Amino acid sequence: MQILIQLRWIAVLGQVATISVVHFGFGISLPLEYMLGVLGCLVAFNITSHLRIRIRREITNAEIFVALLIDVAMLTTQLYLSGGASNPFVFLYLLQVILAAVLLESWTTWTMVGITAACFAGLAMFGQPLALPLAHDQGLASPYLQGMLICFGLNAALLVSFITRISKNLRARDNRLADLRQRAAEEEHIVRMGLLASGAAHELGTPLATLAVILGDWGHMKAFTSDPELRQELDEMQAQVLRCKSIVSGILLSAGEARGEAPVETTVRNFLDDLVVEWRTTRPANTLLYDNRFGQDMRIVSDSALKQMICNVLDNALEASPRWVRIDATRDGQDLIIDVTDDGPGFPTEMLDRLGKPYQSSKGRPGSGLGLFLVVNVARTLGGSVAARNRPQGGAVVTLTLPLAAVALETEEDVDGD
Template sequence: MSDLLGQGWGPPGPMTLHDKTNKQNFLLLIQLRWIAVGGQIVTILFVRYVLGIGLPLVPMAVVILLLIALNVASLRRHSSQDAITNTELFLGLLLDVTALTVQLYLSGGASNPFISLYLLQVILGAVLLETWSVWALVFIASTCFIALTTFYREISLPAAHGAGLFSLHIQGMFICFVLAATLLVLFITRVQNNIRTRDAHLADLRQQSAEEAHIVRMGLLASGAAHELGTPLATLSVILNDWQRMPALEADPDLAQEIREMQGQLDRCKKIVSGILMSSGELRGEGTVRT
């Protein structure tokens, strides 16, 4: 498909269909990041003030502010007329993975039930990125996961939750599962809609190109036929001119009238052939006329 888009199948303008689809998917990634920012704020406040679990609010707030700044910059980038590249999509997801890693480091490391959100980032990368970028993202996310098993900030649970740690972990895993599943369904559904729209447009362009090619072939056929008809028409014109000067035929009024009628029809055929050649950008080489 990228070959077709690069060989003139795209619409007129500086951006191809592939570029427009990347731009739409980039906007979806921005919207998903806003959802992630809101989810982090709600989760941090709930854990800190409802469950009473101590969290480093200032560093975690700094990470959220950086994500907001990233989204503002991404919105400005999206509003520009330039195409969104695979590298930009990869860097955006890489920064999301980095922010998630920092938040997990500050809240228990690999024991945090939201550790499985790495899988969400990898799935989004598999949908949006080229092959090399996806595998690079898998490697980086896996490395971060392994690092969080050793390097992390422990969280202190209140005495009331000490015995129910496993229960809290299961609840967190369930919330993470529902969140990831919902976001994946929403995001991938919209990405598929973008892809279907692009494919439908590409099919229309193929159909239009086929119709234009058919018209060109018909034009070439008509032009070739007009050229082929030129010689016999010229021969008939010479013969009729000779007949008009023959005394035996001039003496017969009926024959003379039929010859003049034949000459008129012959001139009409010449005009039709000349019109066909004029439409194809050519001229008949008969006489000198002002055009």
Template sequence: MTISRRGRGTAGNREARPQTSRGATTIFAQDTANKKNLLLLVQMRWVAVVGQVATIAIVYSWLDVDLPLPAMASVIAFLVGLNVLTLIRLRHTRDVGNVELFVELLLDVAALTVQLCLSGGASNPFVSLYLLQVIIGAVLLEDWSTWALLLVTSACFIGLTVVYRPLAILGQRGADDELFSLHTRGMFICFVLAASLLVFFVTRINRNLRARDLRLAELRQQSAEEHHIVRMGLLASGAAHELGTPLSTLSVIVNDWRRVPALAGDPEILHDLDEMKTQLNRCKSIVTGILLSSGEARGEGTVRTTVRAFIDELVADWRALRNPALLDYVNRFSPDEAIVSDLALKQVIFNVFDNALEASPAWVGVMVERQGGRLIITVNDRGPGFPADIVEHVGKPYRSTKGRPGSGLGLFLVVNVVRKLGGTVAAANAPSRGARVTLTFPLAALSQEAEHG
């Protein structure tokens, strides 16, 4: 699995979409807010449908006003069909732009205009509902589309003063005072309806906008952290290149010393030389791992394996290198699954093991299990546990209890690499004593290259 290719997808491709990281995150958050706001428009349209049905029934039956029921029913059917189509589209897309919101509001204005034209035109008290459409447009839309919506509603209002079907009261109650009384009651109903809808939907829209701003802040923080990791990776890669030559030189010198008669005859010196050779080989292996993890010779660093085999081998390697006093290792992952691993993933888990060993030299516990489509690795220790600020801000750089320069980067790298794979890292203190770090990996991300490689 190539870590550098594991970033989560953005909100889709657009012709005018900026190619910068900050631009992509901004548009992703904006699209999410627009989708929620479109769902609010759908809800408002359902309210409009119910309200129109109730109003038509009351006006026609109770107030004895003659209305063209088939034509008005067809407008209501149009709104229902528009809502159904909108909901279907929202299931198959993640992008909702300003133009779509503008068109949806225009269709609502058109439906309202037809209903008003069939029921008295500009003299209908519900004509003030145009203002509701304009206010919602001012909250949701860009400037140009808000002004366009205002011009359209103004034109519709003017048109209704010329083209409309006059209201006709059935029976003997067609006097002017009855019409005035009807108009007054309609204005009151319209005011209550518009005010209630405004309070409800504007507060919901503001909540969506606040959620968008929070998401934007999180995405920008994530982008900054990933930029920090790139710089660290470049530094590590450069250092690995620079260290390669002196390590090779030292290895040659040690081999030459072994052939010197005065040294070869001393068993204690030979033992020391063997130990130096072992440590040099380990340093060269670490340098090679850094180069592989930073993207060089990537094809040599990836390995096809299974989850159980990968974790078993990883734990065995860590046990041999670190020699912990007691490692309580349980692998309950079942059924097994094919994955592609590389040194970066191995190093991530090594870092968590190393932190647990440093906090608790006497005992480290590792539990591996499967929960649905996820791999869960839980690492426990019996150390002093995490301070409250570390648990609250797990994975933030330079937050550590070790007090050394550069401390806190290990867990920071762990969190970001796991996040690249679509997983999570959770840190907590055990109820009695010690700390617990839980790594969660989606198996789909780990096995993707195994299936398509």
């Protein structure tokens, strides 16, 4: 409908120019008061159509059909007043038929063909020809041939413009549908992974509990209590078992959910500070540099999925660069920007092109590549994005962009930092 409105404005300007040239330039008498009245009706209808789509965006086939019928009626009236079927602009009927073929359903398209043919026949029967020199030996000096040339150019230009616009809209729709199908497939993949993770977590609960009991019994045995080195290793084993149990509990809490089921009220600074402290205590990271330049703090709601998303990126960076990892937090308008930088080998070019696709990894292990896949999908669910690039001096940077509105406790109200 928007395209029809644009074409109709072009038609109004074209008719004003044509009537002026024919009447005042060629000296051919035209019933100006009636033709300008028809133009006024066309302008009023176009304004009404514009207001209609501003009130409600959905347009039905019947509405487009009625709009094209009114265009045909206006064109027929103007042709009747300016020579009938002998008017060279009678071929503008073809434009109406082509528009109907592109925009309307099959039965309304054929109805439009019949209506335009009937209008053409009616003009031939009842129209009064204008006194135009039709001799072809005058070449382009003949007003009739000049009119046909202008009509041809107008038809061609409008058709190219219209078909190009429609083709662009169709390509955009196809791309959007392809993205939706891809997203649906990825979300189905995540659901399957969540089910598998939940099942694995239940299965791991029993052996982890058994290990915890055995390690507790070992802690009272003389062989371990009398040997400080063995006691230290036993304590480390118990800590790792507790960590495994905590991970399993987290999986059972949020498996299959884009956001966890245990949201916690906090602030951006506290959330990131606590996350970094927890990550440092549970990973064998020699060096983690942390720079929080978020600015004025604000209250948010955090959950396990949000925390795990950032931890996944840090884990990948640590695996690629065991000696140096850096995390920077900044604010860009209404977005939280988190940059995770490492000093590793960087991403292969083909991975940068397919970032976030499942099983895209340079590690060469079965099942690898799921970390970034989950990170991208969680960020997308929150309305954010994930980008990656290689640094010229080596290593890579993964940038998480998260809209604060998606996690804010109070979207507009910030609080002072502690």
